[in-house]
Amino acid sequence: MSSTTADPYGAQAHARAQAGTSVEAMPVLPATRAAHLPPGVAPEAMLWAETIAAGGYTSKILNRGARIELTDIDGDGCVSMLAFNAACPVERLNVADTMKIQWNAYLGAGRFILSDMGRVILSILEDGAGTHDGFCGASNEAANARKYGDGTNHGTHPNARDRFRIAVAKYGLGRKDIHPCINLFKGVTIDPDGATVPQCGPFAPGRRVVLRVEMDLILVFANCPHVLDPRDGYSVTPVRVRAWRGPATPPDDPLRNATPEGQRAFLNTDDLFAR
Amino acid sequence: MADTIHDEVVPARAPWLHDVRAGETLEIIDLEGNQAVDFLLYRTDDDAERYSAQDTIAAQGNIFLRVGSVLISNEGQAMMRVTASTVDYHDTIGGACSCESNTLRYGHHTRSQHACVDNFLDANSRMGRDKRDMVSNINWFMNVPVEADGALGIVDGISAPGLSVTLEALMDVTVVVSNCPQINNPCNGFNPTPVRMIVRR
Numbered sequence: 459m460s461s462t463t464a465d466p467y468g469a470q471a472h473a474r475a476q477a478g479t480s481v482e483a484m485p486v487l488p489a490t491r492a493a494h495l496p497p498g499v500a501p502e503a504m505l506w507a508e509t510i511a512a513g514g515y516t517s518k519i520l521n522r523g524a525r526i527e528l529t530d531i532d533g534d535g536c537v538s539m540l541a542f543n544a545a546c547p548v549e550r551l552n553v554a555d556t557m558k559i560q561w562n563a564y565l566g567a568g569r570f571i572l573s574d575m576g577r578v579i580l581s582i583l584e585d586g587a588g589t590h591d592g593f594c595g596a597s598n599e600a601a602n603a604r605k606y607g608d609g610t611n612h613g614t615h616p617n618a619r620d621r622f623r624i625a626v627a628k629y630g631l632g633r634k635d636i637h638p639c640i641n642l643f644k645g646v647t648i649d650p651d652g653a654t655v656p657q658c659g660p661f662a663p664g665r666r667v668v669l670r671v672e673m674d675l676i677l678v679f680a681n682c683p684h685v686l687d688p689r690d691g692y693s694v695t696p697v698r699v700r701a702w703r704g705p706a707t708p709p710d711d712p713l714r715n716a717t718p719e720g721q722r723a724f725l726n727t728d729d730l731f732a733r
Numbered sequence: 734m735a736d737t738i739h740d741e742v743v744p745a746r747a748p749w750l751h752d753v754r755a756g757e758t759l760e761i762i763d764l765e766g767n768q769a770v771d772f773l774l775y776r777t778d779d780d781a782e783r784y785s786a787q788d789t790i791a792a793q794g795n796i797f798l799r800v801g802s803v804l805i806s807n808e809g810q811a812m813m814r815v816t817a818s819t820v821d822y823h824d825t826i827g828g829a830c831s832c833e834s835n836t837l838r839y840g841h842h843t844r845s846q847h848a849c850v851d852n853f854l855d856a857n858s859r860m861g862r863d864k865r866d867m868v869s870n871i872n873w874f875m876n877v878p879v880e881a882d883g884a885l886g887i888v889d890g891i892s893a894p895g896l897s898v899t900l901e902a903l904m905d906v907t908v909v910v911s912n913c914p915q916i917n918n919p920c921n922g923f924n925p926t927p928v929r930m931i932v933r934r
Contacts, residue, residue, distance in 0.1 A: 554828025595787025
């Protein structure tokens with residue numbers, strides 16, 4: 459009795475029979491066929507439709523003007539984000555400048571995210587979460603091993619830094635390129651004595667964040683438990699990603715003009731695209 | 734009594750690079766007061782492992798560096814420990830000034846002024862490192878409070894002439910410093926001044 463995969467034709471038939479399988483955490487191609495379109499977005503405008511697994515990661519190059527909606531489907535997602543200038547990846551997200559230039563440590567609607575070259579790379583158009591973190595960064599293998607007994611990338615408790623390491627390697631980037639990240643959906647606030655106060659939920663399902671891409675970017679998302687999550691178990695749920703085409707930010711954009719620092723950051727980004 | 738194996742005054746506005754081996758200490762003295770010392774740290778034998786402000790904050794549950802704080806790498810390893818400090822706390826969220834970020838903070842007229850990132854690139858590029866090696870830094874003697882509403886800023890310092898901080902190396906590390914040249918905010922009291930570095934074994 460030979461198995462159905464004992465010869466190449468059998469193996470081929472077996473492989474092909476798997477096509478069309480649908481799971482929660484997967485990309486939908488083309489994105490124009492995706493379900494759960496953001497409000498008011500036409501299918502033909504869609505660029506990216508994917509659900510990131512619990513503990514998973516994904517990445518994408520998105521161009522200036524694109525919008526990204528992240529949805530914390532079940533209320534326990536934690537999206538750690540890296541961002542690089544797609545044309546020149548040595549320019550990347552700078553968390554310290556993002557806080558310092560805006561004179562505020564907390565991210566939310568109306569704020570922007572900066573590169574280390576004084577350019578705005580992303581704007582936060584909508585924020586239904588209000589719990590984000592620029593202080594505590596990504597989990598690593600040692601931290602997850604201490605907390606869960608295992609932190610390996612191939613195990614059942616993968617850490618965000620290893621997810622980043624694998625993701626950026628696919629763009630020819632390495633350990634030196636993994637810069638301080640921003641964590642979306644899980645928050646940290648600071649007490650008067652400097653103490654970090656984690657906000658790890660779980661939260662209500664369906665919280666959304668909408669970002670505007672201000673320059674051509676390599677975006678990397680890892681979805682692993684927050685490094686300060688106080689719970690004993692490895693608790694994280696899938697996050698839905700939708701991206702679609704949109705216009706570049708016009709000169710009269712309210713977010714762009716809300717602060718003098720922001721106006722200059724957008725000028726620096728425009729300068730990059732002067733042709 | 735520990736032996737002094739290196740003693741150097743870093744001029745105002747200058748970079749400084751030095752290896753500190755496990756077990757040695759580095760004392761940084763704020764000679765004239767309120768001089769921000771921007772500080773990067775690499776594992777000497779593998780410089781892709783380096784100081785991480787985020788890992789350090791997460792590990793100690795606090796944004797301020799004080800006596801007892803352990804400086805943690807991007808891979809979760811202990812690099813140095815603060816063994817003494819005559820200043821209550823130091824900053825690690827304020828980042829380093831750059832020509833580019835100065836254009837946002839103060840205006841494009843500051844573009845040609847010297848900045849910490851240029852100092853870091855100056856020192857690091859002599860050792861084969863580049864902009865990918867610009868990551869999160871410490872600002873010794875710099876004061877960056879966070880208010881209840883998240884308001885954050887570099888404000889008047891809490892250091893004074895002669896105050897110091899001492900770090901013990903827990904692994905062989907390479908220290909890269911920018912003696913901050915910023916003149917547009919209070920981090921140097923609007924007057925960059927020299928600092929002294931003493932390594933002891």
